[in-house]
Amino acid sequence: MNIDNLRAFLVVAEHANLRSAAGALNQSPSALSKAVRRLEAALQTVVFDRVGKTIRLNAHGQQLRQRALKLLALADETTAEFRGQLQRLRCRIAGPALLQWRYAAEIASHLHAQHADAGLAFQSLFEDAALNALDRGDVDFALVTGTAVNATLPAGQQAVGLGTITMQLAAGATHPLVSVAPAAQRAQARISATSAAVLAHAFACPDRSLFCGLARGGRSDGWRDDQLPRRIRYWLDDLQLLLALVRSGLALAYLPDFAVAEQGLVRLEVTDCAYACVEQTYLVWRPDLASGWQGRLVASLDRR
Secondary structure, eight states, X not given: OOHHHHHHHHHHHHHSBHHHHHHHHTOOHHHHHHHHHHHHHHHTSOOEXXXXXXXXXXXXXXXXXXXXXXXXXXXXXXXXXXXXXXXXXXXXXXXXXXXXXXXXXXXHHHHHHXXXXXXXXXXXXXXXXXXXXXXXXXXXXXXXXXXXXXXXXOTXXXXXXXXXXXXXXXXXXXXXXXXXXXXXXXXXXXXEEOHHHHHTSEEEEESSOTTTOOOOGGGGGSOOTTTSOXXXXXXXXXXXXXXXXXXXXXXXXXXXXXXXXXXXXXXXXXXXXXXXXXXXXXXXXXXXXXXXXXXXXXXXXXXX
């Protein structure tokens, strides 16, 4: 069984179309088709069902896909070890942009402490897409929240806790609520206000969840509009634009704690509301397909 044929098999499995897969591999469709047939001949098993231009994995193909991922991971690690390339590894991470913002520097620091010349490739994907990419072997890790983990991870995937993200109500330094606050509170960038005072002002809100991409209306950011209905004036799908609106003093927003701190915003504590939206965060990986460097990185990040 040829390793190159296994690599070709995985690309065809991902694209479910010979022409698309051939384009990804810079090969002709006929050459790729021959590689697949050589693999099937070596295994004496048909692994694809062919329907018109579509080529789909059958039950044997699904079984081979899992085995091929393990074999190729071992082959790549072995090649790197004997060629002395372990210090030039490339770590691929997928997840929502918001989680990458929070954890990219920390992950990079841990990885470079172990492998100074390692490269990192970050891909912005919503949680489901990130987990699917991990399952296909397209990335080494997925960054997700507890909601995705609790929805049952695909077989073979394991989650490592990274910490929590707490959403906080934020305002810009020129917002009216900040202007009338006591000087001592303004100096600490942390002021108190009643829910009535807060809800009298306009809000900015993402129109889709920044983690999973689903449209959830006013609750896309985790605020309890069923209990404290807001007047949302600005709907948007760009986090940087949302932050700009808050900094300008035009709107309040419910933002991750690290974003409030890093952007120089003022935290508003609602005195008559005890509710807080807290997201558990995780790094997900495939131990059964992992190289040694992945296990070492996970061990350095694990906060259990």
